[in-house]
Amino acid sequence: MEKIQLKINGRLYSVKVNPNWTLLKVLRQILGLTGTKCGCATGDCGACKVLVNGEAVKSCTLLARKAQGKEIVTIEGLSRGGELHPVQRAFIETGAVQCGFCTPGMIIAAKALLDKNPNPSREEICEALQDNLCRCTGYVKIIEAVELAAAWLKGGTNGASGECATGGQVVGKGRPLRDAVDKVTGRTVYMADMRLPGMLYGRVLFSPVAHARIKRIDVSKAEALPGVRAVVTYKDSPRVPYNSALRFKGHDIPHDEYIFDDTVRYLGDRVAAVAADDPETAEKALRLIEVEYEELPAVFDPEEALKPEAPPVHEGGNLIKKLEAAAGDVERALDGADYVFTDRIKLPIVTHVALEPHASLAQFDAAAGKLTVWSANQNIFATRIILSEIFGLSVNKVRVIKPPVGGAFGGKLEAILEPVAALLSLKSGKPVLVEMKRRDIMVSTRTRHSAVYYLKTGVKKDGTIVGQDITAYFNTGAYASSALNVPSAMMDKAFRLYRIPNLRVTVYPVYTNCPVAGAMRGYGSPQLMAAREIHLDKVARKLGLDPVEFRRRNLVRPGDINPRFGTSLGNCRVLDCLEKGAERFGWEAKSRQPKGGRFRRGIGVAAGNHGNGTFGVHVDMTTVALKMNEDGTLTMFTGTQDLGQGSTTMMCMVVAQVLGLSPDQIEVVEADTELTPWDLGTYASRGVWVSGNAALKAAQSIRRQLIEVAASMLGVKEEDLELGGGFAYCRHSPDKKVSLQDIVVAAQLSKEGSREIRAYESFASVAGPNSYGVHFAEVEVDTETGEVKVLNYVAVHDVGRAINPLLVEGQIEGGIQMGLGYGLTEELILDKRSGKVINATLKGYKLFRAKDMPRVEVLLVEEGESPGPFGAKSIGEAATVPVAPAVVNAVADALGVEFDELPVTPQRILAKLRRTP
């Protein structure tokens, strides 16, 4: 250890460091300056950028001792004295902040740029941000924020905007996240920023082989290492099987997973875990665990895995359960069709890449017999059930709390680390924080199901679809997880986009020795739409029909009947999306462009749909509690988990609208199984549709109570009263009014019977319509290198009504970034012999960066969907559904070739071009 001095944010710190400590470690772990984030520790994500002598530097690539004598500025140093820096303000104003995890690094990179170049072009901005990854925003609003900050700095204004909504209309007006200020200043405390007294650090050992029985496991050397407090293996693991994707008590899905088992079923499966005084010791201890594996045959392809000779991943064979959904008579329809077209389309394994790494902190209080778990998690109430079952604790002795989450996208929906952290805490008697490395997150959490689709479509000469038969093999990997839920959700969507009276979808969810597939944004819809929209584009071309015209003829219309259930599809406005988008995109004119030369342009379109909640599948309920305070402010209690997408901001807006308040007057207590009422979980695009409605219902209850008390105070009839601007007032004589605070106090002190103005309301969904989108992409393909440049992008979405248009746009822009990767670049590549993921790094797994993004234009169709709150419906998942097929169809159009495997990489493009001269 050596003592060094570091000048950080104008203050001199004296710290003892080891020679190998990076500046990042010193900032976060020694000095507690946790505003600087760590998303990878390998110099790939940019979340840890700080200013060093004015330059943006990734602090994970700088030795602390090398930073001596330099001026270091961290995110905490940008806003000293409480005044936000214009860059921070611009990030808030433009909606560039979602989960907030990339935000400090982005702001630092932007500041470094603007200090040197006050007048950057869009290209220069993208260049400066090109090693800063973001998964939420598609970079669109981040780039806007930098432009806005540049304008403010040039104009001499600091961007203090005078505009502040005072009551009145709240719903429908764009509004930044309620916790945006915390996020731009680095004050948000994410999971890995939390510390408890006596806390240990947990690390997990993952299997180096794809399928094996553990013959011998010796942890004695690891246990003997000074600083190690607990080592756990299958010998310590309760023999209670569970399914990490459980949603509620009694949920009937295969329970095939243990915290640790004596068999490993994929390369990356959990083998053991260690808790130690510091992360370095825990990691060292992992290397001292001796494991002898008896290797078993493995299978990685879902179709191979169904063959009789395939090695079983679990007892009982690899087919989990054949699933089928059908309407009409498919055979007869195909027989009677003028043409029948078939395709086989293969889709890759992809992964979420939320910027915040997975982490859980567990504290078991042996005396009280109580387990408390903090976790970056999307489903605290289900996680509580899983933990209570594994450890045999009563439900009220398990408490799960969700701190702010740095992006999830389904990847934090399942209980993966929580049981491990709990087991380590149980054994060590200390709180244990378990964190995962980026490499392990990419392999050993959850992925999107890869799949093989067989499609058969019968059409009439005029392009009318008369029948369709779809069979898919879903690779669920080594454990069932969502093996039944994802295909079922996918099948449901198939019946809601096109008018296909005779339609059958069959799915075989199959175990393999691959990484475990689970929930990921879109939950089956991206797979279905990628395969079907690419297939239908081929059908349209073979019929000589324009792809837009082909869809125009077949898309569902508002009020259409779902052929599978005979129920209404609701106000499905997908055709409006198509027309609006085609016009804005300039489809007609662009489709007449000639093609030739080295750089070829092409255009593509695709439609897609996704759900609103889980109505018709299982319980779909959220409860919201509201309490009025003595000054007319409000406290909301919700189990809904905000993941950075803005669901609690949306709920505050709904409540504020009903009560005539400003959303700022509402404080939120969020996602704590002990303090907040029950919620099914933040998934299935339930936020607006269910939680929004629960907030609405609770707010309406508060409104009734306020008006009741006010009417007696003012001596008027209840029906004559309105709420607005913090008052209850008489509609006919607005001067006759009483403030909300007076109402609350009067109710509290009332001699006739004191009461608290409060509500505790459950809302269970009563319908499950879909949200729709149609996307248009224009690409330019370099026929020599196979590189694709996405030039222009138009996304149109039927959202019923946008409660917060700023965040709705942000969801769509982020969905586009994720979908472009699905179509063109992203794939976890498995070595075919060992089953090892060979590109489990942010260098090897190619995400779209700022520079790769096209110009994006987002349009909304707001025709209302009843009974959504104010007519609103979901967007989170629907946003990413049509993207991949739209861009792949554009590449196919540019080159005049057909693709049957995603992602459409330069290799695959060149391979196609060489086959078609």
Place this chain on the structure above:
Amino acid sequence: MHKFDYVKARSLEEALRALSQGGEKACALAGGTDLLVGFRAEDARLRHIELVVDIGDLTELAYIREENGCVALGALTTHAAIAESSLIRVAAPFLATACSQVGSPQIRNRGTVGGNLCNASPAADTLPVLVALEAEVVLRSLGGERRVPVSRFVEGPHRTGLRPGELVTEVRFNRPLPGSRTCFIKLGRRKAMSIARLSIAVLLRTGDGGVVEEIRLVPGAALPVPARVTAAEEILRGQGLTVELAREAGEKLAQEMVRITGQRWSTPYKVPAIAALTRRAILTAGGLEDVATRSQA
């Protein structure tokens, strides 16, 4: 993270002494853009390192100058400094281009030419250019100085001829003859798209009547070590440059790549890509219009 000791050198002398004492277990730290990432990723190549000698403050090793027709770059010269140097832009424009395309602006501001050489990544942008320039590496140790051509210094992916106790202090090359023209092109400037990081460095000089007198073709990330592909060069030398000859040279270069590296999973992609890249770079250097380049846009 990997454990090691750290010393900050205040002079070249101090650095050489520390490296000499540390021997095989020591390595120098300049910008740190590669080394620390390697440590963090538990790179096997760095497992034996126990001493890191920080040479980042030796400003005397950051310079670009020309003496008697020889251009010298101090080992600590950053990519950004080379990219912006008016001397380099005139004397060896493709070196400036390559340096302007390294990583991100932050990497260019910190990463150094000496570091890029010692890391010897097959994808290093400066290596093919330095080989095309027939540059030499100047190596200093307590025992003295030696000079090694870059093409021999780099022995394989992430392998160099750096001996224990030695430090790269300079890279130098003779200024190309008047009339020389250069070009550097790399694939995958849009990061998500860069499946392979192929690149090509071309130095070309034509004499009377447009006959190619000098031609050097060095592909990047295509061969185990960056080297001139003479079989492709021979197609052009002594000939009048044409689009057809450039195409032929590109294809020959691709064939040579396959001959040397064998068939790999990426070969079907790399072959047409490097052939096209080479053709384009030759034509750009030669000032000829590429028939295939004309875009419809």
